[in-house]
Amino acid sequence: MPFMSSINVGLFGLGVVGSGVLEILRRNGELIRRRLGAELRVTKAVTAHPEKKRAVPLDGISVSRDPDTILKDPNIHIVAELMGGTDLARRVVLDALNAGKPVVTANKALLALHPAEIFGKAYEKGLPLGLEASVAGGIPVLRALREGLAADQILEITGIVNGTCNYILTKMSEEGAAFDQVLAEAQRLGYAEADPTFDVGGFDAGQKLAVLVNLAYGATVNFPDIHVEGIAGVTPMDIGYARQLGYAVKLLAIAKPRGERVEARVHPALISRSHLLASVGGVFNAVFLTGDNVESTLHYGRGAGGLPTGSAVVGDLIDLSRAILSRSLGRMPPLSVQREHVRALAVMPMDEINSEYYLRFQVQDRPGVLAQITRVMGDRNISIKSMFQPSQADHPEDPVQVVLITHQALERDVQASLREIQPMPFVRGPTQMIRIETFEK
Amino acid sequence: MPFMSSINVGLFGLGVVGSGVLEILRRNGELIRRRLGAELRVTKAVTAHPEKKRAVPLDGISVSRDPDTILKDPNIHIVAELMGGTDLARRVVLDALNAGKPVVTANKALLALHPAEIFGKAYEKGLPLGLEASVAGGIPVLRALREGLAADQILEITGIVNGTCNYILTKMSEEGAAFDQVLAEAQRLGYAEADPTFDVGGFDAGQKLAVLVNLAYGATVNFPDIHVEGIAGVTPMDIGYARQLGYAVKLLAIAKPRGERVEARVHPALISRSHLLASVGGVFNAVFLTGDNVESTLHYGRGAGGLPTGSAVVGDLIDLSRAILSRSLGRMPPLSVQREHVRALAVMPMDEINSEYYLRFQVQDRPGVLAQITRVMGDRNISIKSMFQPSQADHPEDPVQVVLITHQALERDVQASLREIQPMPFVRGPTQMIRIETFEK
Numbered sequence: 079m080p081f082m083s084s085i086n087v088g089l090f091g092l093g094v095v096g097s098g099v100l101e102i103l104r105r106n107g108e109l110i111r112r113r114l115g116a117e118l119r120v121t122k123a124v125t126a127h128p129e130k131k132r133a134v135p136l137d138g139i140s141v142s143r144d145p146d147t148i149l150k151d152p153n154i155h156i157v158a159e160l161m162g163g164t165d166l167a168r169r170v171v172l173d174a175l176n177a178g179k180p181v182v183t184a185n186k187a188l189l190a191l192h193p194a195e196i197f198g199k200a201y202e203k204g205l206p207l208g209l210e211a212s213v214a215g216g217i218p219v220l221r222a223l224r225e226g227l228a229a230d231q232i233l234e235i236t237g238i239v240n241g242t243c244n245y246i247l248t249k250m251s252e253e254g255a256a257f258d259q260v261l262a263e264a265q266r267l268g269y270a271e272a273d274p275t276f277d278v279g280g281f282d283a284g285q286k287l288a289v290l291v292n293l294a295y296g297a298t299v300n301f302p303d304i305h306v307e308g309i310a311g312v313t314p315m316d317i318g319y320a321r322q323l324g325y326a327v328k329l330l331a332i333a334k335p336r337g338e339r340v341e342a343r344v345h346p347a348l349i350s351r352s353h354l355l356a357s358v359g360g361v362f363n364a365v366f367l368t369g370d371n372v373e374s375t376l377h378y379g380r381g382a383g384g385l386p387t388g389s390a391v392v393g394d395l396i397d398l399s400r401a402i403l404s405r406s407l408g409r410m411p412p413l414s415v416q417r418e419h420v421r422a423l424a425v426m427p428m429d430e431i432n433s434e435y436y437l438r439f440q441v442q443d444r445p446g447v448l449a450q451i452t453r454v455m456g457d458r459n460i461s462i463k464s465m466f467q468p469s470q471a472d473h474p475e476d477p478v479q480v481v482l483i484t485h486q487a488l489e490r491d492v493q494a495s496l497r498e499i500q501p502m503p504f505v506r507g508p509t510q511m512i513r514i515e516t517f518e519k
Numbered sequence: 520m521p522f523m524s525s526i527n528v529g530l531f532g533l534g535v536v537g538s539g540v541l542e543i544l545r546r547n548g549e550l551i552r553r554r555l556g557a558e559l560r561v562t563k564a565v566t567a568h569p570e571k572k573r574a575v576p577l578d579g580i581s582v583s584r585d586p587d588t589i590l591k592d593p594n595i596h597i598v599a600e601l602m603g604g605t606d607l608a609r610r611v612v613l614d615a616l617n618a619g620k621p622v623v624t625a626n627k628a629l630l631a632l633h634p635a636e637i638f639g640k641a642y643e644k645g646l647p648l649g650l651e652a653s654v655a656g657g658i659p660v661l662r663a664l665r666e667g668l669a670a671d672q673i674l675e676i677t678g679i680v681n682g683t684c685n686y687i688l689t690k691m692s693e694e695g696a697a698f699d700q701v702l703a704e705a706q707r708l709g710y711a712e713a714d715p716t717f718d719v720g721g722f723d724a725g726q727k728l729a730v731l732v733n734l735a736y737g738a739t740v741n742f743p744d745i746h747v748e749g750i751a752g753v754t755p756m757d758i759g760y761a762r763q764l765g766y767a768v769k770l771l772a773i774a775k776p777r778g779e780r781v782e783a784r785v786h787p788a789l790i791s792r793s794h795l796l797a798s799v800g801g802v803f804n805a806v807f808l809t810g811d812n813v814e815s816t817l818h819y820g821r822g823a824g825g826l827p828t829g830s831a832v833v834g835d836l837i838d839l840s841r842a843i844l845s846r847s848l849g850r851m852p853p854l855s856v857q858r859e860h861v862r863a864l865a866v867m868p869m870d871e872i873n874s875e876y877y878l879r880f881q882v883q884d885r886p887g888v889l890a891q892i893t894r895v896m897g898d899r900n901i902s903i904k905s906m907f908q909p910s911q912a913d914h915p916e917d918p919v920q921v922v923l924i925t926h927q928a929l930e931r932d933v934q935a936s937l938r939e940i941q942p943m944p945f946v947r948g949p950t951q952m953i954r955i956e957t958f959e960k
Contacts (some may be wrong), residue, residue, distance in 0.1 A: 098812070102670050102812050105811070106670060106671070106672060106811070106812075109670075109672060110669075110670065112737065112856040112857060112860040113669055113737075113852070113855055113856050113857070114857070115857040210667065215813075216668075216810075216812070216813035216814070216816065217813075217816060218659075218662070218663045218666070218667025218668065218816075221659070221662060221663070221666060221667045222659045222662070222663075225659070225662060225666075225834065225837075225838060226651065226659025226662045226831075226834050227657075227659065227830065227834060228551075228554055228833075228834050228837045228838070229543050229547060229550075229551065229829075229830045229832075229833030229834045229836075229837060230547070230830055231547060231550060296553065296554075354795070354798055354799075354819065357795055357798045358795075362815075364817075369657075369830060370546070370547070371539070371543050371547075371657070371826040371827060371829060371830035371833075372656075372657035372658075372820060372821065372826070372827045372830040372831075373657070373820070373821050373826075373827055374803075374819075374820060374821070375657065375658055375659075375818075375819060375820035376805075376817065376818075376819035376820065377816075377817075377818060377819075378795065378815075378816060378817035378818075378819070379813060379814070379815060379816035379817065380813065380814050380815070385812040385813070385814075386812060386813045386814055388670075388812060389668065389670045389671055389810060389812035389813040390667075390813075391670075392669075392670030392812075393666065393667050393668060393669050393670045395670075396666075396669045396670060397666060397669070400850050400851060401847075401850065403850075404847040404849055404850035405846075405847065406842075406845040406846065406847030406850055408845055409841050409842065409844075409845035409847055409850070410841060411554070414554055415553040415554050416553060416554070416555070416556040419553040
């Protein structure tokens with residue numbers, strides 16, 4: 079191995095994750111030196127606010143506003159992009175790769191929105207990308223996909239990858255509280271942003287799913303094709319009924335290979351309370367991966383936070399340092415397949431998926447209603463697994479809740495049935511539809 | 520990268536795991552070729568019974584009884600040792616490394632019993648060791664320790680790593696059945712060996728714990744110093760009481776750093792039913808790892824079986840192939856630290872550990888008994904967290920069960936108390952002691 083007494087990192091971003099990285103390098107520098115036989119240190123940082131006081135000491139780090147102080151410095155061996163966003167971050171990652179510097183990034187948005195460009199550049203330059211921090215914080219699940227499960231066809235990815243949503247749904251379930259109320263509490267506690275749309279709307283989970291799919295299948299998917307639904311429509315009533323039926327409600331990011339395409343979707347889902355994912359509570363994340371040989375695996379841990387995410391960043395910095403020291407930057411292709419096998423992977427339209435469904439109708443409590451609903455559904459080959467009417471109406475005009483659980487059915491047929499049922503005269507309110515994830519293996 | 524159209528593997532052992540490997544290479548050969556840009560194939564196999572018919576086709580594989588057909592063949596690039604045992608396997612692994620061939624092994628016994636020799640040889644030769652299959656089958660948990668969590672000090676390892684024991688304890692818990700009865704059923708179903716001692720005695724879990732500790736701390740531990748207890752003494756009564764108190768009973772492999780030493784022990788333990796490990800049922804394995812930055816992580820999946828374990832072997836073969844193709848066999852030090860930092864790590868004597876304890880006394884049901892027991896314990900600084908007497912005796916001479924849960928106490932003090940209490944006149948049978956694992960973070 080070439081003798082190098084230190085690996086110098088140029089850090090973009092001194093926010094929560096950047097500060098976590100500096101704290102970890104300070105605290106575990108000696109451990110890391112024992113691993114590498116060289117020191118791993120941040121020598122330069124770039125931030126929009128170099129003058130700002132930071133909680134973590136910046137001794138020995140030259141801080142600037144100018145990206146070129148890092149990008150044009152031949153003594154910087156690795157670039158860590160921890161700014162977020164897709165404008166400056168995109169230019170920084172591309173410029174770093176063009177300058178021959180391997181990159182670590184925690185930027186799921188960049189990877190989800192510009193996969194062909196970012197992965198393409200890494201392939202072109204024969205450089206590795208450290209991405210572990212971009213999905214599920216400190217959980218080494220991307221490493222499992224690229225390396226640990228490299229011998230397997232991935233048959234299913236089912237992730238709880240947004241801590242805010244999981245916190246809210248866990249609290250709603252434990253306390254019977256409404257979404258708005260729990261969201262406000264989560265905002266007070268710092269588990270939700272002032273503008274929570276990106277998290278509770280499912281977009282954050284969608285971007286993470288895109289990265290998982292890209293790595294699982296050595297491919298790039300078009301993020302806008304991924305179906306994304308958030309959790310704002312989930313009510314305590316549905317969570318309560320689901321529990322009575324043996325289910326928990328989780329925001330899931332789901333992907334499955336479908337011939338030459340992939341099924342990829344984010345939405346609230348009912349899962350059996352006996353499934354391990356149902357026990358993943360609060361802000362924790364977990365990704366359930368099924369391989370054709372390994373069968374079921376679960377990868378669980380903290381999905382956010384400066385130190386957990388920082389741990390993934392520093393793990394990748396160690397990995398890239400080992401690549402530099404052993405002169406093997408090209409060892410691991412960025413998407414775990416050789417360049418000529420990377421393909422654009424089409425997402426199957428939502429209409430074509432099959433699922434079981436939880437349907438809650440609000441209807442007038444009179445004979446014949448259930449027959450009319452089930453006739454519409456039967457005409458579209460949707461068969462009913464169970465029916466559940468929690469209570470009877472006090473007055474004949476009062477609406478009652480009728481819950482149907484379907485067998486596997488085609489989304490297109492279910493949506494058409496709901497459109498046909500909604501205008502019927504006995505319907506007293508909007509119908510709730512939540513998919514049920516039954517797991518294939 | 521050097522152009523190599525194929526990586527040739529020499530396989531020792533054509534049993535369950537060896538056959539799984541061949542099946543995976545056959546089925547997913549194209550996927551693996553896309554990853555490597557070269558074919559990964561087994562060209563030679565060595566087995567004690569070359570003439571035996573195998574379920575998996577051996578086309579293109581030259582099968583022999585002679586290890587040298589592989590070890591002396593310059594066209595063999597990687598040796599996979601899947602025989603088990605520590606005699607021939609030891610010679611094969613050492614000879615392969617001496618011949619400059621990187622090694623993949625699923626052999627926990629070899630790694631646990633001869634760590635200094637095996638890891639030492641790999642370091643001396645600058646060659647990687649693929650070990651993923653040696654612990655917890657298809658779960659990529661060793662990769663998590665060597666790479667994913669490389670930035671962290673590992674504060675706790677808590678594993679359910681023996682599927683036989685977990686199956687038996689799960690069944691005992693679900694059915695209230697006795698150990699012997701469930702063991703017999705497990706033997707019928709093929710989940711337990713005809714001679715079950717190695718599994719149910721905790722030795723298998725102990726060997727896996729040794730490997731986990733070696734990798735977590737870049738060290739070698741002396742396997743005989745690891746405290747190992749099996750599950751034969753666990754009764755349905757204890758499992759029932761534990762459940763009433765909010766606990767599940769699991770066979771745990773536990774390790775924690777203790778200054779310059781390590782706590783490392785295998786025994787049945789009570790864990791909170793709300794802990795994720797309590798939901799790990801049947802033959803599944805899981806390893807709970809806590810890092811100083813990443814905090815809690817869980818790694819779950821199948822711990823045995825030809826395909827799940829074969830998946831880990833082939834994952835390692837892919838990894839070593841990438842190392843060969845990128846000429847970076849020395850990239851990853853076998854224990855994830857540089858050679859000069861590998862140390863012999865002392866195991867803390869069991870007497871010095873601290874734990875909470877579940878103690879079930881069988882005593883005469885008369886006033887003053889509890890006072891005498893708690894006085895003995897109080898004199899040794901053991902304080903009682905809760906007491907539970909499930910029933911009263913019909914006749915004054917009949918024994919009753921008295922369950923005490925202690926606060927954290929020193930093992931030496933607990934053992935001394937039990938020795939002091941056992942001969943007391945009111946004691947009507949042996950006392951049951953099961954440690955309670957409370958998790959530190």
